[in-house]
Amino acid sequence: xxxxxxxxxxxxxxxxATVSLAIRNKKAxxxxxxxxxxxxxxxxxxxxxxxxxxxxxxxxxNTSTSVGVLLSSLxxxxxxxxxxxxxxxxxxxxxxxxxxxxxxxxxxxxxxxLLGHRICGLIAALSGDCKNLDLYRYIASKHNMPMVVIERxxxxxxxxxxxxxxxxxxxxxTKALQNLGHERIMYAAVSFSVDSKMITLHTQGYTQAMxxxxxxxxxxxxxxxxxxxxxxxxxxxxxxxxxxxxxxxxPKRPTALLVDNDWLAYEVLGECFERGIKIPDQLSxxxxxxxxxxSFPYVGLSTVAAEGDYPMQTLxxxxxxxxxxxxxxxxxxxxxxVVLPVKVVLRATTKKI
Amino acid sequence: xxxxxxxxxxxxxxxxATVSLAIRNKKAxxxxxxxxxxxxxxxxxxxxxxxxxxxxxxxxxNTSTSVGVLLSSLxxxxxxxxxxxxxxxxxxxxxxxxxxxxxxxxxxxxxxxLLGHRICGLIAALSGDCKNLDLYRYIASKHNMPMVVIERxxxxxxxxxxxxxxxxxxxxxTKALQNLGHERIMYAAVSFSVDSKMITLHTQGYTQAMxxxxxxxxxxxxxxxxxxxxxxxxxxxxxxxxxxxxxxxxPKRPTALLVDNDWLAYEVLGECFERGIKIPDQLSxxxxxxxxxxSFPYVGLSTVAAEGDYPMQTLxxxxxxxxxxxxxxxxxxxxxxVVLPVKVVLRATTKKI
DNA sequence: GTGAAAGCGCTAACAC
DNA sequence: GTGTTAGCGCTTTCAC
Numbered sequence: 001x002x003x004x005x006x007x008x009x010x011x012x013x014x015x016x017a018t019v020s021l022a023i024r025n026k027k028a029x030x031x032x033x034x035x036x037x038x039x040x041x042x043x044x045x046x047x048x049x050x051x052x053x054x055x056x057x058x059x060x061x062n063t064s065t066s067v068g069v070l071l072s073s074l075x076x077x078x079x080x081x082x083x084x085x086x087x088x089x090x091x092x093x094x095x096x097x098x099x100x101x102x103x104x105x106x107x108x109x110x111x112x113x114l115l116g117h118r119i120c121g122l123i124a125a126l127s128g129d130c131k132n133l134d135l136y137r138y139i140a141s142k143h144n145m146p147m148v149v150i151e152r153x154x155x156x157x158x159x160x161x162x163x164x165x166x167x168x169x170x171x172x173x174t175k176a177l178q179n180l181g182h183e184r185i186m187y188a189a190v191s192f193s194v195d196s197k198m199i200t201l202h203t204q205g206y207t208q209a210m211x212x213x214x215x216x217x218x219x220x221x222x223x224x225x226x227x228x229x230x231x232x233x234x235x236x237x238x239x240x241x242x243x244x245x246x247x248x249x250x251p252k253r254p255t256a257l258l259v260d261n262d263w264l265a266y267e268v269l270g271e272c273f274e275r276g277i278k279i280p281d282q283l284s285x286x287x288x289x290x291x292x293x294x295s296f297p298y299v300g301l302s303t304v305a306a307e308g309d310y311p312m313q314t315l316x317x318x319x320x321x322x323x324x325x326x327x328x329x330x331x332x333x334x335x336x337x338v339v340l341p342v343k344v345v346l347r348a349t350t351k352k353i
Numbered sequence: 354x355x356x357x358x359x360x361x362x363x364x365x366x367x368x369x370a371t372v373s374l375a376i377r378n379k380k381a382x383x384x385x386x387x388x389x390x391x392x393x394x395x396x397x398x399x400x401x402x403x404x405x406x407x408x409x410x411x412x413x414x415n416t417s418t419s420v421g422v423l424l425s426s427l428x429x430x431x432x433x434x435x436x437x438x439x440x441x442x443x444x445x446x447x448x449x450x451x452x453x454x455x456x457x458x459x460x461x462x463x464x465x466x467l468l469g470h471r472i473c474g475l476i477a478a479l480s481g482d483c484k485n486l487d488l489y490r491y492i493a494s495k496h497n498m499p500m501v502v503i504e505r506x507x508x509x510x511x512x513x514x515x516x517x518x519x520x521x522x523x524x525x526x527t528k529a530l531q532n533l534g535h536e537r538i539m540y541a542a543v544s545f546s547v548d549s550k551m552i553t554l555h556t557q558g559y560t561q562a563m564x565x566x567x568x569x570x571x572x573x574x575x576x577x578x579x580x581x582x583x584x585x586x587x588x589x590x591x592x593x594x595x596x597x598x599x600x601x602x603x604p605k606r607p608t609a610l611l612v613d614n615d616w617l618a619y620e621v622l623g624e625c626f627e628r629g630i631k632i633p634d635q636l637s638x639x640x641x642x643x644x645x646x647x648s649f650p651y652v653g654l655s656t657v658a659a660e661g662d663y664p665m666q667t668l669x670x671x672x673x674x675x676x677x678x679x680x681x682x683x684x685x686x687x688x689x690x691v692v693l694p695v696k697v698v699l700r701a702t703t704k705k706i
Numbered sequence: 707g708t709g710a711a712a713g714c715g716c717t718a719a720c721a722c
Numbered sequence: 723g724t725g726t727t728a729g730c731g732c733t734t735t736c737a738c
Contacts, residue, residue, distance in 0.1 A: 296619050
């Protein structure tokens with residue numbers, strides 16, 4: 001059983017109030033405790049390994065310094081997100097980690113727990129097919145809960161969103177390919193959710209770049225059910241195979257392929273390897289996201305990265321934490337979403353034509 | 354401001370105690386509340402979106418259902434660990450995530466916060482050069498804190514440890530290479546910390562397998578300072594280059610190379626690619642860990658994986674959570690560490706000789 | 707300078 | 723059946 005203030009008070013013959021003040025070096029009203037008292041109490045507290053009960057403190061003050069981090073799933077990249085979040089929350093904060101793996105009722109339960117713990121703010125990374133939007137709206141409005149959403153916006157809810165610049169990702173990528181001399185550029189995505197705003201933006205970016213150049217578009221979006229473990233090697237085999245079939249069936253084959261994320265690109269690399277398609281000689285390949293493997297010399301995937309030296313997920317986490325603490329501190333949100341800038345990184349899988 | 358029990362009590366003309374009982378469907382002593390009362394109260398509570406204040410509950414009951422998860426850093430693989438942990442903790446638990454990035458004083462602060470929040474258990478993944486061992490001992494003994502340590506043991510502390518079977522990882526790997534006909538097998542590691550028990554075990558496994566076969570050993574351990582971002586592509590360039598120099602300088606070059614983890618193997622793959630060394634024709638390569646990229650067709654790295662279908666980190670997390678909940682539930686720990694079994698996975702980077 | 711008292715939200719024991 | 727009381731550990735206000 002941890003030491004309490006009144007134990008110290010009893011032992012030392014002071015009142016709990018005095019001990020409380022002494023430990024926190026505070027003065028009651030105008031008058032302060034005698035230096036000696038403070039010394040005695042602090043010394044004893046340290047000896048006993050006293051630690052204030054945060055639960056009691058929070059109950060008394062009706063505040064808290066715990067934020068909730070609610071993720072739809074923990075997959076590749078989550079570690080960077082969390083790293084960004086943890087780096088950016090100042091030391092006073094402590095964070096609950098909740099994960100619901102796409103399970104809607106679990107999502108409600110986790111939110112319930114977080115609210116039960118009286119979190120002072122919420123960071124939410126929702127899955128594409130979030131069915132609990134009303135709950136989030138409720139929490140934001142009724143509880144007046146400071147909240148930041150990641151990589152996705154919630155309709156009808158005035159809450160800041162932090163996300164990568166998806167439009168410019170493909171827009172810049174397509175332009176870069178054009179600059180390398182490519183005209184027949186194919187864009188391929190594998191969609192995991194019904195309303196993937198991300199893919200919509202990607203498609204728009206690609207489309208606009210192609211239309212500006214006045215060239216024919218080659219787009220193909222391929223559905224796949226089940227988000228879980230999509231990032232495992234070989235799990236996108238079928239989809240990738242389909243993409244390459246489309247590519248091969250074109251009378252005049254595209255000279256460049258832009259795929260919706262780097263994992264897909266890795267799979268394409270594998271499939272091309274097996275089919276004997278030479279990259280970049282027969283086909284220039286570009287991914288999106290600059291995942292950690294892409295920069296390995298062995299891979300050298302051309303892709304689109306976050307500006308700066310950090311992974312996009314880390315930056316998203318960092319910005320989200322920054323925004324949330326601002327809101328908690330009562331600073332006004334300017335109403336704008338945070339869209340993180342991107343840059344094209346040309347490596348070994350693309351070449352001039 | 355969230356709804357409280359007494360607000361509901363006032364509004365409905367009941368006492369707080371009655372409301373409390375009704376909401377939790379409990380009976381006071383022998384007698385139970387009238388069904389009608391319960392209905393009325395529960396209905397109103399639901400309407401108002403009442404959620405019990407967990408802080409107050411915990412204060413009252415002097416218990417908690419929050420576990421602390423303290424990680425030395427968030428890097429590649431952490432997401433799997435956390436996934437395993439979250440999957441395995443039953444729904445009643447909520448978890449604090451703490452990260453100290455190798456910073457010793459930060460580590461103390463995080464522990465302090467966790468203790469302040471009166472966690473009911475602790476999962477700790479310590480960095481190699483943990484300077485705060487005494488603190489952990491203190492917490493385990495003085496606070497009698499249920500605790501599980503991951504991938505590392507703490508001397509002088511009777512706390513369960515969950516880790517991969519490091520000895521057999523290299524032992525099995527070496528045997529497997531021998532079975533493929535290799536005799537000149539080189540083992541290379543890059544060490545990040547002074548007292549890497551893991552590398553010691555790896556070396557022992559390799560050594561024993563070689564000695565059992567009565568063949569000469571080729572071992573090389575290479576130091577590298579700074580753990581941060583070691584897993585980024587290219588960051589091990591120098592070390593990998595050194596390893597290959599050693600390999601090439603052997604009058605009779607080893608036909609197989611076993612490296613300490615898959616990331617190193619990826620780097621070796623890259624370096625060999627650039628130097629024109631054909632894998633597996635000129636050199637069979639084997640990693641350790643079966644990281645997610647290894648199973649990509651494009652890579653096909655032979656390696657050592659956890660038995661079963663999950664990443665090792667996930668299994669470690671799962672076991673750690675299971676153990677911790679057992680201890681929290683008062684079940685006796687049998688005194689044995691959990692060593693998770695491994696298996697060799699042969700893919701494209703190794704061949705028969 | 708220090709202590710007594712009230713209260714944060716909730717629950718358990720015991721009255722009525 | 724339901725209400726009263728006390729207390730979890732802490733802080734704040736206000737006496738003394």
